[in-house]
Amino acid sequence: MVAYHQCAFIFFSGLTLLNRLHNVDWHYLRYSAIYIIPAALIGIFGLLNLPTLWLNSFIYSVTLFYGFTWLLNRGIKSQHVWADRGLLILGGYIAGISLTGAPLMVAVYMRNVSKYQLRDTLFVLWFILVSIKMTTFIALSVDLHFLTALTLLPIAAIGHMLGLKAHNAIMRNDLLFKRWIGGGLVTVSLFGLWQLYSKLVQDF
Secondary structure, eight states: OTHHHHHHHHHHHHOOOOOOOGSOOOHHHHHHHHHHHHHHHHOOOOOOOSSSSHHHHHHHHHHHHHHHHHHHTTTOOOOHHHHHHHHHHHHHHHHHHHOOHHHHHHHHHHHSSSSSHHHHHHHHHHHHHHHHHHHHHHHOOOOOOOOHHHTTTTHHHHHHHHHHHHHHHHHHHHHHHHHHHHOOOOOOHHHHOOOOOOHHHOOO
């Protein structure tokens, strides 16, 4: 089901951005793309070639890190240009592997993009990254299970609409929401890493 969430994202983010392109910070998007896109391509190459056990361990570890930062209310912050570039490169690489590099890149964008343009600019960035990943998969003849993904679009549509309605409520309780999500991510990631460890021990 590699295509499902990415097809859904392309479809619904495209609808969201249809009338919002005028509110995108194109200048910073072009600047940051110099660091993000090459790193994302390297990440995609790793996704297609690295062992599954390594990839799963990496994804769970990154998610565990995010979970702890949210649970403990410790944000990812950038205060210097060199740190910005490092976070953009690392975020791009992680996004290429699993599309979980968002918090690293958002930390940089929040410092350099107006809050009124932030959401729309990030939507365009995600759209570009997902499009690059999907195009690469198609070029390399990766089985995308495309028809199955299309049949699940109505379910994604329900989630999309509920997410839009829940957005304002979440923003009013941002700290509490992040702590609950952080706790959930920590639990799931630790369980996932334990399963990988148990499988590795059994194989040996």
